[in-house]
Amino acid sequence: MSYGADFSTNHRAQEFFQGIVGKHLRRPEQRESFATYAFGILGDGERKSVEPIAARAFSDPEDVQRCHDRLLYFIRDSPWSDRDVRRAAARYVVDAMQEHEPVTVWIIDDTGFLKQGKNSVGVKRQYTGSAGKITNCQIGVSLCVSNRKEQVPIDFELYLPDDWTDDPQRRKAARIPEERAFKTKPELALDMIGRAKADGIPGDIVLADAGYGDSSSFRAALRGHGLDYAVAIKSPTRFWLLGMNDEVERVVSAEEFGLDHFEGRSFPGWNHHVSVVLCCYAFVVVERMRHFFPSARRQA
CATH class of the missing domain: 3.30.420.10 (Ribonuclease H-like superfamily/Ribonuclease H)
Structure with missing residues (x-):
């Protein structure tokens, strides 16, 4: 599985998408699908819709199809707030x-x-x-x-x-x-x-x-x-x-x-x-601030 920029193994990304945000998704499969979709949006690739995200996440055609179906249900039909x-x-x-x-x-x-x-x-x-x-x-x-x-x-x-x-x-x-x-x-x-x-x-x-x-x-x-x-x-x-x-x-x-x-x-x-x-936008803004903003102590 590859997401370009490897957000899937980033500790803060996991904490944010599966914890801070994920706690508002009732079922484990919803949290998993949310994270997969988010990492697909954050990763490489020109298109950020279900089909290309699934195709980039897996190489085996059967895995791609299963991922596609799962993400499609998550976005279109899964009941979450x-x-x-x-x-x-x-x-x-x-x-x-x-x-x-x-x-x-x-x-x-x-x-x-x-x-x-x-x-x-x-x-x-x-x-x-x-x-x-x-x-x-x-x-x-x-x-x-x-x-x-x-x-x-x-x-x-x-x-x-x-x-x-x-x-x-x-x-x-x-x-x-x-x-x-x-x-x-x-x-x-x-x-x-x-x-x-x-x-x-x-x-x-x-x-x-x-x-x-x-x-x-x-x-x-x-x-x-x-x-x-x-x-x-x-x-x-x-x-x-x-x-x-x-x-x-x-x-x-x-x-x-x-x-x-x-x-x-x-x-x-x-x-x-x-x-x-x-959610992806919020996460990236916070990460950018962590990397590029001087601390209050350094400003002083």
Whole structure:
């Protein structure tokens, strides 16, 4: 078995994926599959989906097929909590970031997952900054946290256009939960902000582009959460100038971890894939800080 960069034998990787995160997976086979999938995402290879991960993990065709089937079930059908796994990863990386610099900024953004066809959950011809045009894609709304040196995504929500949420057949085929109604992108962002506040994630100011800043209800909700904000607005939006802020909005991408490589079509599968990617991102950020940040004692 080979994963390129040998994360499978890294003690901290084992502790993180099978312990810190793995304890939120009830069964041993879930923890094993989670680790295999994560090490595949962290390892070599251009594609980070089930088939190529299985092919890189084993050389024997029968072993590859068994691994493929096991990972496919884990991502698409296995019942585990994305919320619990993402919370554990967020606390892990935020605690490490706080040792160096306070986490003060939350960044709301969205990214496009370019798709062919019309059966992947949430897919539609819509604008995405990833392509700079209207194209066939899914849209994921992200929440990142940041200090002066690092930023990391801790949560994602898949935007479901109303021609998905209002279509019973499409909902059933994509296994969209019954309780999931249509929500705008700012509403999805506020859901994530509410979860982060409930989880005790530190942060003082929210940054977002005009897709969110133009919403007066979004801005009011941020104030209701006790958060300041620095958001872009479009030219017709009226505002009152109270002062200047030198915060610069920063863009984060988890593309190198295969964020947009999920090849399934279901809502649970998309969320499971994104959860593993977020955990991988958190782990790598913490490892980078361990290797490249001077200790507080050396700074003194």
